Structures are given as C-alpha cells and as structure tokens.
Amino acid sequence: MWNTLSRMWKTGLLTEPLPVLQPSLDAPSPELDHLQSQLLAVLGRALCIRHVDAGSCNGCELEIQALHNPYYNLEGAGIQFVASPRHADLLLVTGPVSVNMEEALRRTYDAVPAPKLVMAIGDCGACGGIFGASYASRGSVANVLPVNTTVTGCPPTPTAILRGILETVRPALAKA
C-alpha cells in the first residue's frame, strides 16, 4: 500500500491541455473549460462515444487506447467511452469496413440514438487506406454509413483523434 501511494505521489499530475482547434487564437486551457462547459450545457453530462472496429489492422485501436492514458485524460475533459451504442452520442469507427463486419456496423449504427454523429478515423476509415475496396472490403466508412468527420493518419495520433472529436461535436453543440 505504501508503495502504491508513494508511486502516486511521485508521479504527480501528468495531464496535458487539450489540443487547440485554432492554435494561434486560443490558449489551451480555455479550450478545455469551454468544451467542458459546452458539453455540460448541451448534454448535461459527458459526451459518450462508442467505438466500433469495422475491420482495422488494430493500429488505430492502439491510439484510441492511448487517449485514456494520464497525458490525455479524456474522461477529465468530459468524454467517456461507453459499452453500448444505445448510450452513445458519437460512433467512432476504425478500419476499412470489411464485408464480414458490414452488417454488424450497420446494426450498431441503428442502435445509436439520434442525432447520430459518426467519425471515421485512420486512413482506412477515411478513404479505405491501403486496403481500399475489394472482394473483402467495402473501403471507407462513408461507403456504408453517413459520416460527419474523418481523421486521417496511419494511425492518427491521439492528439489528432482528440481534435477530430472536438471538430465533430462543435457544430452539433452549436446547433443545439
């Protein structure tokens, strides 16, 4: 126990400011506060994201997982990954859509309550990537579902994914 506590104490707080949408205009911390208060005002709770791997190589998953490490501290920013599409505001899709995952992806999308925000990440999700469309792959996510935003990169960095999440929810929040 002493060991555990001492490690916590020595490690301290590592969380970095959220990425800035327009780096030259915004200072980092107002961005975070702003997003949190916007999310709170509109949703009255955290933004809930459901991730679906529609056929990725698992590289994109690694960077989504990185978002949970203390440097990015996603939950601290009011963003939460949830276990069911029925609890989700946003569907985060990785990979080209393999034909074997097409139906499962559509079903997951159907289960998300309106308004359904969809974000496709990685070169694969955005445009099919190296796999493209073939007998086994439908290519980009947009070939199967309506997509709001895309984030390229192979895999995209956690910062790029985070920025993408902000860009996806910003207009939706503004509208609401």
Place this chain on the structure above:
Amino acid sequence: MTLQLSDFLERHRRPLAGNLPATRISADREQWLQLAAWLRESGARLLTLWGADDRDRDGCFRICAVYLLTEGVLLVEHAMKTTEATASASYPGLAAIFPVAQRMQRAVYDLLGISAEQADGSEADRRGWLRHGGWPETCFPLRRDANGSRQHPNVSAPYPFVTVEGSGVHEIAVGPVHAGTIEPGHFRFSVVGEKMLRLEARLGYTHKGVAKLFETMPQSSGHRLAARISGDTAVAFSWAYCTALESLTATVCPPRATLLRALALEHERLANHLGDLGALGNDAGFAFGLTHFSRLKEDLLRCNTVAFGARYLLDYVLPGGVAVDLPAEAPARLLGLYSELEQSVANLRSIYDEHAGLQDRFRGTGRLQQPIAEKLGALGLVARASGIACDLRVDHPWPSYDWVATKCITQSTGDVAARVQIRFDEAFESLRLCRAFLQDIPVGPIQAPVPAAAPYRLGLGVIESWRGPVLIALEAGPDGSIRRCHAHDPSWQNWPLIEYAVIGDIVPDFPLINKSFNLSYSGQDG
C-alpha cells in the same frame, strides 16, 4: 520407414532463401502425410499452412506447410494436378497430426477451394472460416482467374456452433462488436451458472483480403501491407517481408539498418508488454496499474518519435534498410528512457506482486497446461508461460540477435500470473538488449538498393515478434511483381488454446484471460 523418410529428406531437400536456416522439399500424397507424422514425432511444430494456384504454370494447385525444427525451418510442398473442367483438388489433411492445421485448412478452402481430406474419413468441418457470406460459395478469391476487386452482396448464412447439452447449461453469445476498444470476433460460451464449460470462437470478421492484395503490389511496396496485417506487430511483419525479399535478391542490409530494425522490434515488444501489463491490472480491478503502465507506454511512444520518426512504426522497415536514421541526440534520450522504465517497471512489479487482490485474480486463472500447449502447438509468449522454451531470437538468432545472446524466459504454471511474469521478465530483457544495441551501433548507410527478385523464386522471412514468430513467404513474379505472398501470425496457433484455458473458470474472468493471451484478430483474419 523412419530411416527411409530421413533418407528421403536428406537426399531431396534443397536450400531455401530466408533469414533462418531453411530448406524445401516436394512430397507426393503419401510422403506429405508420412513426413507430417514423422516430423510430429521428432518434435517439430507446424508453423503455417497455405495454398497456391499454379494452374497457369503447371496445371497444379499447391499446398505448402512450414515446420519449425531444431535445425531451422522446412517447407514441404505438395502439388495437386487438376483438370480444367472441374478445377477442384484435395490433399490429405494434417489436423489429425497437428490440430492447429484445422482452421488453416478451412481458410485455404475459403480462399482457393482446395479441400483437406480427413485422415479417418470423417466429415470435414465445412463451415466457412474467412468466408462469412461476403462472396459466393462458388467464388474462390485467391484463384488466379478470380477478380479480387469485384464486390459481392453480403448473404449471411447461419453458423452452427457446437452445443453443449445438460441440465442448467445455457449459452452466452458475445460479439462481434465488443464493449471495449478491441477488435471484433464472436465468442460462444456454454455455461452452468457462471462456470464456463466450453468456449467456441468464430473469427474472420476483419478479413481484408491481404493475400490477394499482395498480388496487385510491386515487390518494392509489399512491406507497407505487411506492416498493416496486425498494426501492433508492424515492425516484425515488415521486417519478415523485407528479409524474405532481401534473401531472394541477395541484398545485404547495411549493419546499421539491421541493428536499428532490432532496436525497433524491441521497442515494439516493450510497448506491447507495457500496455498489456497495465490492461491486465485493470481487468483484475486495479486501475492504478493501467494509469501507470499506460503512462510509461506513452513515454516510450514519444521517444519513438525522436528515434524512429513516428509513434507506431508502420513505415519504418523497408526493403534494403530502414526509413529514418537515428538522430545524433537520440541515444542519450533513449538511455534516459530505459533507466526510467527499468526503475518504474521494477517498482510497479513489486506493487503487483504484493497486491493480494491482484494475485488472487491472476493465480490459477486461465491455466494452460504444458501437455495441451505442446499438443496444440502453442507459440510465443503463451508457450513460454506454459513451460515451453521457444524463442527464435534464442534458437535461431538472425542478425542483429546473433551477438547479444538473448535469454529465453519461461514460466511453468501456464496461468494468467505466468503470462504476467513473462511480460515483466521480457520487458527487462528487452531493455538489456536495447542498451546492448545502442552501445555497439555501427556507423554507415541505412539503406541498400534492392533489385527485382527473379520470377518464381520463393523466400521466407521469420521474425520473433512480441507475440511469437511471424512468417512471410514471398514468391516473386515477373518484373518485380509479387506472385504470391503468405503471411502468418502466431495467433492462428494460440486462439484455439484460449478455448482450453478458460474451461472451468468463470465468465467474468474471460476478459482477463483473453487479455493475458492478447491475440491478434486482424493478424489471424488476414
């Protein structure tokens, strides 16, 4: 017969290009089976199995098996003459001798339409493994006359799972979409109360047609696809591809590049082990572990950007060398990282070891006994956790592992606790190797030109990834094209083992057991 077979082997096997000592031999139907049985008895393991459509060359389909022996790898090929009219072929199945062949044989059928005959004449498992209904039953995408870019409508068909009957037995179906950020696959549990009686996995959801795609690419860019077979094993797969191509073209990778590849491979091992150690703590209810290990992993990834130009190295290893040279300031930064990791991981290890709740969840859970692991041909860290000493870096060290004397790390209990300890020990061993590599880093170029490989030659690349050995078998086509490229991930071997490891454990322990194996879906599905 034994004498005849070894005599037959000695007389007919020819050298094969590759980074490990490798030979190949052609076998007729009888020899194909006899060799398999004899190899099994002499302790060889079946590393992979693939098929090829060579009807355009000699009117044959081929089935190829690669075995791992103490003296290196052996490729056994069996050609099946086929008539234009029927275009079907079959070969004696290996599943009765090497159970691991079962799913690979189903995959070969899905892609090429050549089927395995059951040794005892029993009904073969005809359920599609990679084909879930995304292309018609009569279409075999890996045949030369099949159009790989043609899209077909999805027609989903039922997939009958094996059922368990008895009073109080019920089924739980999970997937393909899971609750966390993990890859898709379907698991069917037969349970009584909480206790798992049986688990059957159905995979293939992320099949992306990698083998067919390779055939549309030039040899000079296949490494990019190889790196994307399983993103968490990118360095190992791209290295396996490049070393296969280099051995085919007699290219010598410059010593500096070879060493940087090894350094990158150890970073890949470290990143995965650190991530897994955190996730395993978390799955056993100790979120503290995830916080601290994920932080260390992030530190490592950020150093990767300094040393290799990216967090994940999907574009680092390329034919003839590596993409980015190690900047002058990197070694100091890396040595600093290694010290920090060494201290922190040692500290976290003592926290894990002393945490009664954690050890209670780890010990005895998901036990894979050594005899089953042996029988089913376990590979990589899963095998080592069940007491099987196998690590290509130790058994067949290729450059730059040939001068660092890697330690083979094993555990005997085969439970989650053993797989946790293996990761700790291997992390420390990796840190030692990284330091050794950095200390002796030669100066010089980081790339050598790679000519086109002569058509129809075959080269093997086998690399011990963090998960176990990955293999690329590359057959050159004319004018720098790829005729056939088969990729194999050790997850093929280890997925069926989870089904044994969970028996008798409770359903809530499944995520923990699954994580302790941490197998690749994409690597298996291809």
